[in-house]
Amino acid sequence: MTSRWVPLESSPDILNAWSKKAGLAGRSRFEDVYGLSDDLLGMVSQPVKAVILLFPISPESEARRKQEDEEILAKGQPGLDPTILWIKQTISNACGTMGLIHAIANSSVTLSPGSALSKFIEQCEGKTPEERAKLLETTPLFADIHAQAASSGQSAVPTDLDTNLHFTCFVAAPSSRGDDRADSSMRLVELDGRRTGPIDRGESTDLLKDAAKVVQDVYMGGSPSLSFSLIALCEP
Template sequence: MSSRWIPLESNPDVLNAWAKKAGMASNVEFGDVYGFDDSLLAMVPQPVKAVVLLFPISKESEARRTKEDSEIATNGQPELDPTILWIKQTISNACGTMGLIHAIANSDVTVAPMSPLAKFIEQCIDKTPEERSKLLETTPLFADIHAQAASSGQSAVPTNLDTDLHFTCFVAAPSPKGEKRLIELDGRRNGPIDRGACTDLLKDAAQTIQNLYVGESQSMQFNVMSLGPRHTD
């Protein structure tokens, strides 16, 4: 990977600080998902536009990643919506910014015209995932936004930038056949991953996270956040 950024802390304040600077509309925000029970999912403001997961990289998760990537390369997967914007991660510790870009760019969230994010998304449309990576590498503004957000968390900025935590993102996208599909967007993978039919983004993403991520790990270092309407008391 080409360079190293400070890891983003996984809390809504940090993600919202990043999103505000990048140009996301003020009527939506990232918020915590406190659990997978129906009663806890019901507390999440609707409609959910995207789900962001922070998970620990482990031997189990790496083995599953290798197996899944191999199976997709060999057997393919359902045809994906060609408008999905996915970026290959080439910057170490940039997975937080990658997850945020994937979440916002692949939902119907409003982005301010001429904002850094709007300009970046427009420039990415006709580029390959690798060309998008190079664009991210050479856009200092995103490195600056990432650094400012990383420094705004509740924890002290680490002196050791090595981390075994990683962000991924889930969105709903139409298939060429017209049905909604749950799509995982992770810059460390070989492309977008179809996770099956999607009737309720939050519930379907929660079930996938439980089955694929939490179920294979003994770690407690998971955090799930949703992108949706700004919470009002």
Template sequence: MASRWIPLESNPDANYSSWVVLNSWSIKAGLVPSVGFGDVYGLDESLLAMVPQPVKAVVLLFPISPESEARRKTEDETIASKGQPELDPTIVWIKQTISNACGTMGLIHAIANSDATLEPLSPLAKFIEQCIGKTPEERAKLLETTPLFADIHAQAASSGQTAVPTNLDTNLHFTCFVAAPSPSGEGPRVVELDGRRNGPIDRGACTDLLADAAKIIRDQYIGDSQSMQFNVMSLGPSFA
């Protein structure tokens, strides 16, 4: 990892909404105020129905555990050996090379791979434009060498409810889910974007991004876990 940032806070036990931190980052980066992140309070149908539509991306914060690391390793090896459906070549995916930058990575992946509107000439709009045609590693280097993103990340990380930690090690990680066209023309796909993986991951046909992502999160991440450190947020119409 090139350097280490302060982890972004997204605390499901906090007495304020987690989207405050994510939206602080997004507004500084250039997301228009009419679009923002909001908490998804549960993964059952009635609670999903409360989420403002249309959902443009879903962001998940989850605890890294020996079990999750074993699943990640097995899945990466399976994809490497057997492949996966062809993915949309215009997907913007960035390899994570900065420790604790997964929050920023998740937000960039969510916004860059949706139709969320950015302010013209904003830092994120310029960054996404510069990413076009570059490899994931070149995009990572671009992120490393753009001090403004480190500053925005630090400001957002410092705006959380809890004090900035002196120990920057964390076992929490962000990933995100977006809808992407299928190059084969078979309809949109749910694609998971996680900078720690070997690339974008096809998660199957997309009929309703929020409902589909909720099922993936239940099946692939929560399962029988007893942890309370999961947090799900959606990118969509702002209700703040």
């Protein structure tokens, strides 16, 4: 990690403020997901374009991450859409901004022409994940937007920047496999800058429900922590 930012709070107000300053336009907005039951998921505005999860890092989650990454490196993920924009995280505590960029850049949402996001996404085309990370490091506007959002939360800005909380993101992307799947087949893809690349979480027919199941089974299953937060990018 080359530098360290102040962590973002997991709050729709914070994520919406960041997004509007960065260039998210139209009616798109972030909303809280209050629970994983069908009734609570049904309260979220539709359609859902992306889901952002804040979760606690633990020895168990780190062991799972290492095992999954080793399997992905060994077996590959041939069904993933090659046009997915994924960035390697090289800035400590930047996972909030990383999650926001991953969510917005890989969703069919409207961006303001000439905005920080539209320019950044355009500049990322054709670059490696590491080159995109370097581009993020050298784009002061994102550091400024992140700092403004981090300082506008309800909690005091911490003096100790070490944190065991991390953001990841889920989007839906078309399958790239040339098999017998229908052309409309979609995959649930997890985007986390700490990983080896995008993670195929299986077929997706309902982004919010599919992401909630992964959160329940992979992240929350067996965890005693209550430090989870789920926020959806919606375009009502």
